[in-house]
Amino acid sequence: MNLILLAQDDIVTSTRARVRDPRRLTHLRQVHRAKCGDIMTLGIENGLLGRGELLSLTDEEACFDISALDQAPPAPLPVHLVLALPRPRMLARSIEHATSLGVKRLTLLHSRRVEKSYWQSPELDPAKIHQHLVLGLEQARDTMMPTVETAKGFRPFVEDDLPELLKGRRGLLAHPGMPVACPRGIDDEAVLLIGPEGGFIDWEVEKMLEAGCEGIHLGERILRVETAVTALLARLF
Amino acid sequence: MNLILLAQDDIVTSTRARVRDPRRLTHLRQVHRAKCGDIMTLGIENGLLGRGELLSLTDEEACFDISALDQAPPAPLPVHLVLALPRPRMLARSIEHATSLGVKRLTLLHSRRVEKSYWQSPELDPAKIHQHLVLGLEQARDTMMPTVETAKGFRPFVEDDLPELLKGRRGLLAHPGMPVACPRGIDDEAVLLIGPEGGFIDWEVEKMLEAGCEGIHLGERILRVETAVTALLARLF
Numbered sequence: 001m002n003l004i005l006l007a008q009d010d011i012v013t014s015t016r017a018r019v020r021d022p023r024r025l026t027h028l029r030q031v032h033r034a035k036c037g038d039i040m041t042l043g044i045e046n047g048l049l050g051r052g053e054l055l056s057l058t059d060e061e062a063c064f065d066i067s068a069l070d071q072a073p074p075a076p077l078p079v080h081l082v083l084a085l086p087r088p089r090m091l092a093r094s095i096e097h098a099t100s101l102g103v104k105r106l107t108l109l110h111s112r113r114v115e116k117s118y119w120q121s122p123e124l125d126p127a128k129i130h131q132h133l134v135l136g137l138e139q140a141r142d143t144m145m146p147t148v149e150t151a152k153g154f155r156p157f158v159e160d161d162l163p164e165l166l167k168g169r170r171g172l173l174a175h176p177g178m179p180v181a182c183p184r185g186i187d188d189e190a191v192l193l194i195g196p197e198g199g200f201i202d203w204e205v206e207k208m209l210e211a212g213c214e215g216i217h218l219g220e221r222i223l224r225v226e227t228a229v230t231a232l233l234a235r236l237f
Numbered sequence: 238m239n240l241i242l243l244a245q246d247d248i249v250t251s252t253r254a255r256v257r258d259p260r261r262l263t264h265l266r267q268v269h270r271a272k273c274g275d276i277m278t279l280g281i282e283n284g285l286l287g288r289g290e291l292l293s294l295t296d297e298e299a300c301f302d303i304s305a306l307d308q309a310p311p312a313p314l315p316v317h318l319v320l321a322l323p324r325p326r327m328l329a330r331s332i333e334h335a336t337s338l339g340v341k342r343l344t345l346l347h348s349r350r351v352e353k354s355y356w357q358s359p360e361l362d363p364a365k366i367h368q369h370l371v372l373g374l375e376q377a378r379d380t381m382m383p384t385v386e387t388a389k390g391f392r393p394f395v396e397d398d399l400p401e402l403l404k405g406r407r408g409l410l411a412h413p414g415m416p417v418a419c420p421r422g423i424d425d426e427a428v429l430l431i432g433p434e435g436g437f438i439d440w441e442v443e444k445m446l447e448a449g450c451e452g453i454h455l456g457e458r459i460l461r462v463e464t465a466v467t468a469l470l471a472r473l474f
Contacts, residue, residue, distance in 0.1 A: 074456070096461075100458060100461065140459055185421050221379065223338070223377065224337065234467065
């Protein structure tokens with residue numbers, strides 16, 4: 001928690017915010033060892049961040065002075081990440097990695113090698129996903145909440161949604177065996193598509209290439225999805 | 238398990254290997270749904286890899302034909318990774334990420350902001366570390382076992398060991414606020430140093446710069462150690 005991220009519900013007045021949930025109160029007490037008068041890094045969800053004083057701390061709440069928040073959050077990555085739905089624990093970590101790296105749009109996609117049971121996972125509960133987004137933002141000192149969508153049909157996504165997403169954006173399909181190595185340090189707005197464990201099937205690859213994606217690879221090593229997400233984002237941007 | 242990694246103990250003759258541990262037997266049965274006659278990807282620890290037949294599979298053992306292994310493992314990364322000892326769970330994942338990306342030399346370093354209790358963690362048991370190295374190799378289809386060392390004194394490491402390590406190698410200290418952005422796609426042999434949560438302290442940074450390291454940063458976002466390890470390796474190499 002490198003930033004105390006304040007949701008709209010936490011804001012009392014334009015100068016005052018109040019945190020009441022056990023997770024943040026415990027963290028303030030046990031990790032920050034916070035006490036009244038401490039100056040901490042605060043940020044308002046989808047707003048500014050900066051330094052502010054901890055005005056009071058009890059078992060029930062922590063109050064902060066938010067009158068001096070004046071910094072813009074760090075720049076987002078210019079990418080829409082499309083991720084074949086990973087297994088639940090991998091999903092949680094992948095969301096946190098991607099959020100901390102600055103991804104603001106994430107689509108979770110069905111594909112042949114995604115186990116159908118993954119779509120029933122409690123990790124897909126919007127409240128759970130929100131929690132991982134918050135953890136990623138708190139880690140990276142960012143305030144801009146990403147949006148997460150699901151696309152439970154591969155064909156409608158690739159035929160109807162993907163062509164729209166690719167208007168003005170570079171489509172990059174990360175898949176082992178593609179002819180081109182992942183480019184480095186691009187400036188383009190991009191859509192980055194990453195397959196499930198076991199990869200996209202050939203037909204899916206063909207459909208994405210037909211839709212206008214470039215196929216890229218990260219070398220002969222096969223990476224776990226969460227490692228691949230971070231490695232691709234770090235190399236591309 | 239994209240590769241069945243065979244240790245010296247698993248080799249029966251030059252053409253035959255035998256796997257007996259429950260982890261791999263269960264994985265073969267439940268994930269691979271393996272059956273006699275299947276052709277699988279096999280590799281000998283610190284040796285060649287390739288395809289080989291599953292000759293038999295019982296509750297106690299799986300036998301493989303290893304007579305046709307003829308491929309070299311993927312190229313290693315030309316880097317010695319020096320990681321301030323992370324908290325135990327983060328350590329396990331960082332080792333797996335780094336191994337799957339091709340790191341072959343890892344030093345776990347003490348620094349001021351490493352909690353002393355981390356050095357007592359069962360995760361530092363050599364057998365535990367070996368397990369995470371194996372998982373990283375199996376993931377990436379690699380056979381070359383990394384070496385992991387510990388350096389429990391920062392000063393002896395930076396004054397005695399680091400200058401030796403930097404002979405013929407580029408020293409890269411990843412630390413927030415350093416003047417230069419992390420370079421991309423370098424070919425140099427390198428030593429990459431990554432701090433603990435909370436970062437190296439100023440004195441430690443000075444000592445590493447004095448020893449000949451260049452300070453590099455990954456931008457204003459603060460990343461978890463395991464995310465930073467992958468992001469730095471993916472951007473550098």
